Amino acid sequence: MAQTSNSPNMLAQTLNALPQACAIPASYRLSEQSIQRLQLFYQTINYMPVWQDAAQRRQLADLLQDLRFDGLKPAQYQLQHIAALAQPASYEQHLCDELLVSHGYLQALQHLSDGVLDPDTVEPYWYEAAVQQPKQTPIIQMAVAGLHDLPQIFAQARPQTSTYQALREALQNSALLQQTDWGSVPTQGRSLRVGMLDVRVPRLQQRLQLAGYIPEQALATNDFDDVKETEVTSEIDSLLYTEALAAAVKDFQHDHYLEADGIVGPATLRELNISPEQRLQQIRVNLERLRWLDKHFEPTMLVVDIAGARLLFFRDGNIVWRTRTQVGTVRRQTPLLKSRITHLTINPTWTVPPTILREDKLPDIRRDLGYLARNNMSVLDYQGNVLDPASINWNAPSGIMLRQGPGPSNALGLVAIRFANPFTVYLHDTPSQHLFGRATRTVSSGCVRVEDAQKLVEHLLVGTSQQERERIEAIQASGKTQQVNLSKPVPVLLAYWTVEVDIDNRLRFRSDSYGYDAKLVEALQAAQR
Numbered sequence: 001m002a003q004t005s006n007s008p009n010m011l012a013q014t015l016n017a018l019p020q021a022c023a024i025p026a027s028y029r030l031s032e033q034s035i036q037r038l039q040l041f042y043q044t045i046n047y048m049p050v051w052q053d054a055a056q057r058r059q060l061a062d063l064l065q066d067l068r069f070d071g072l073k074p075a076q077y078q079l080q081h082i083a084a085l086a087q088p089a090s091y092e093q094h095l096c097d098e099l100l101v102s103h104g105y106l107q108a109l110q111h112l113s114d115g116v117l118d119p120d121t122v123e124p125y126w127y128e129a130a131v132q133q134p135k136q137t138p139i140i141q142m143a144v145a146g147l148h149d150l151p152q153i154f155a156q157a158r159p160q161t162s163t164y165q166a167l168r169e170a171l172q173n174s175a176l177l178q179q180t181d182w183g184s185v186p187t188q189g190r191s192l193r194v195g196m197l198d199v200r201v202p203r204l205q206q207r208l209q210l211a212g213y214i215p216e217q218a219l220a221t222n223d224f225d226d227v228k229e230t231e232v233t234s235e236i237d238s239l240l241y242t243e244a245l246a247a248a249v250k251d252f253q254h255d256h257y258l259e260a261d262g263i264v265g266p267a268t269l270r271e272l273n274i275s276p277e278q279r280l281q282q283i284r285v286n287l288e289r290l291r292w293l294d295k296h297f298e299p300t301m302l303v304v305d306i307a308g309a310r311l312l313f314f315r316d317g318n319i320v321w322r323t324r325t326q327v328g329t330v331r332r333q334t335p336l337l338k339s340r341i342t343h344l345t346i347n348p349t350w351t352v353p354p355t356i357l358r359e360d361k362l363p364d365i366r367r368d369l370g371y372l373a374r375n376n377m378s379v380l381d382y383q384g385n386v387l388d389p390a391s392i393n394w395n396a397p398s399g400i401m402l403r404q405g406p407g408p409s410n411a412l413g414l415v416a417i418r419f420a421n422p423f424t425v426y427l428h429d430t431p432s433q434h435l436f437g438r439a440t441r442t443v444s445s446g447c448v449r450v451e452d453a454q455k456l457v458e459h460l461l462v463g464t465s466q467q468e469r470e471r472i473e474a475i476q477a478s479g480k481t482q483q484v485n486l487s488k489p490v491p492v493l494l495a496y497w498t499v500e501v502d503i504d505n506r507l508r509f510r511s512d513s514y515g516y517d518a519k520l521v522e523a524l525q526a527a528q529r
Contacts, residue, residue: 008047014095015039015047022096027529028078030103037106038099040140050147051101057082060101063154064108069172070158071284072111073528078104106143112157113137115291122523123289123496123516125296128339128420131491134295159294166501167290171283174507175212179276182210185269192264194246197239204264205245207272213248257308257510259439267440271509282509285520286499293495296338301491302456304427304448306334307498307510309441311427311450313459321459326430326441326449333514334446336496339419340489341427344457346475346482347406348416352377353424356445357402366394376405406481414476415453417460419492427492429453442513448494460490 014021018035019028042048051057064077081100089097114136119125127133137157146153158164171177185203192198208214246262253260256271264272274282297303303312306327313321328334332355352361364371372379372389379387380401392400404410413429423446430449435441450456461469464487475482498510498517512518 007049010091011042011049011095011098012047014092015042015099018099022099024096024100028100028103034103034107037110037140038103041102041106041143044140044144045147049095049098051082051085051098054086056150057085057101059150060105063150064104066154067108067112069168070112071171071287072108072116076104076528077108106139109143109146109153109157110137110139112154112291113139113142114295115288116527117288117520117523119292122520123292123336126335126337126339126421126423128337130340130489131338134292159291161290161294161297163500164287164290164294166505167283167287167499167507170501170505170507171280171287173505174283176276176280176283176507179210182207182276184273185264187266187269187273191266192241194241194243194262196241197236198241199239201239201241201245204241204249204272208245208248208252211252213251214245255506255508257439257508267511271511274509279509281521282512282517283499283507285517285524286497288520288524289497293493293497296493296495298491301493302341304334304492304494306336306494306496307513308500311448311456313456315459315462321455323455324436324441324451326432326435326444328444328446329442330513330515332445334444334448334494335421335423335425336494337421337423338491338493339421341417341419341460341492342486342489343418344460344484344486345412345416345418346472346484347414347479348410348412348428349406349481350404350411352402352404353445361402362394362397365389369394372402376407376409377402378405406479413449413453415457417450417453417456425494427453427456440511440513460486463487 015035015038018024018038019030024030051060061079061082064074064079064082067074067077078100081097081104084097085094085101119134142153142157146156158168183203183206185207186200189198189200190196192200192204205214209216241264249264249268250260250262252272253262253268256268258267258271298314299317300315303314304310304325304327305312309325309327311323311325312319361371369389371377379389379392380403381387381399382401387400408414409431411430413431415429417427419426425447427448427450430453432443432449433451435443435449436451457472461472468487472484475484496514496516498512500508502508
């Protein structure tokens with residue numbers, strides 16, 4: 001585009017007459033907010049055209065193409081207008097192409113930094129009043145500075161967390177991008193175990209090979225097959241579920257947070273039959289989530305990974321401790337929130353929430369009134385007065401609550417970790433330690449049960465004086481219920497994501513237990529049409 005002496009004036013006039021001046025179709029989604037952003041951008045650079053250099057345009061086009069590894073759609077960022085700037089056209093048309101290229105540039109930086117969607121609309125978090133809520137990145141200053149080094153500014157706009165960077169790199173190198181379909185394994189029939197003959201075995205073997213769990217050369221040389229007896233026909237041989245195939249299944253199960261037992265049952269079949277495109281969508285929506293979550297992270301904080309049922313403790317930006325958790329069931333979900341841990345309850349009592357009282361406890365009490373004494377539970381009125389259980393009409397109780405006394409069998413264990421929220425959820429110890437051994441741990445009523453909760457207490461008390469630690473140990477030993485305030489509140493984030501990359505750079509997929517992925521896929525597809 002040849003620059004003339006009145007280029008700034010003409011560009012400003014065209015810009016101020018958008019969208020009519022350029023006959024922009026509605027599909028471009030050039031909103032009033034986008035036009036205002038464009039106006040501020042060009043005002044900052046004195047309305048000078050910025051995309052006249054062919055090398056710079058090629059570089060921008062390459063960077064926009066690479067957005068597919070961020071789970072974004074490059075075509076959404078006006079690539080066709082970058083190409084149009086190199087073609088013969090009227091000066092007015094080139095002005096329109098210039099503006100639309102800048103719109104794509106600004107939109108790309110905004111989406112990289114803040115996400116395509118508004119999380120408060122599609123996947124809202126609750127925030128404690130003292131917690132600073134995420135704000136949109138002021139993109140104009142970044143975009144203007146980036147004109148001198150486009151690769152650097154695109155890298156800067158992306159979340160810097162290792163989780164995002166690793167997931168982006170894994171997507172870039174993933175065979176999923178080359179796969180269109182790897183077939184399905186029929187779900188009818190018994191669970192497959194080593195030594196069984198089943199017509200589904202060839203389909204299972206093909207599925208695992210296409211996903212990279214069985215090397216191609218192993219199939220070609222027959223090294224993969226354990227059966228060597230010559231009298232067994234090759235047809236029967238191909239139907240045998242071998243130890244070697246079970247080993248590949250275990251690797252698959254490990255990568256999908258399943259029991260790595262080599263048994264191909266309903267849960268494993270469900271994960272096997274998710275298509276490559278569905279997996280790509282799962283990665284895309286989680287990259288979108290991580291763009292939101294990037295604004296939540298603080299150098300020192302506690303993160304509950306709900307879908308993975310684990311807890312991560314960060315100090316100075318590094319994970320210093322991790323452990324398994326038990327989180328809410330599908331019916332009683334652990335909520336998404338950010339708050340601050342302010343105090344502990346040592347040797348806690350447990351006041352049974354109304355829903356649990358109604359749905360879980362009343363049936364047990366009606367069957368056997370002795371259930372209360374065996375579980376160290378008292379019946380109280382709303383003023384806290386202890387009532388005689390025999391005086392209650394348990395078929396239609398009213399005005400009562402149950403409270404479990406402190407002790408190792410208390411539902412909250414020996415410590416509860418408290419933070420403000422409207423859901424009455426908290427982190428706590430649990431007597432149900434055996435459930436931590438499960439691969440799927442969506443078993444609680446919404447609170448987060450923590451394995452080795454005492455270790456978490458120690459991390460929360462880092463920096464506390466020796467005298468205070470000894471006082472807390474004395475409270476623990478006494479068996480009495482007492483609150484202990486933290487000298488400095490610790491941020492806590494209860495978050496949800498369903499894909500991550502392990503230390504071996506392997507993609508690991510979780511089940512979308514709460515159905516959040518499906519809603520986010522739909523919203524993202526609508527926004528990227």
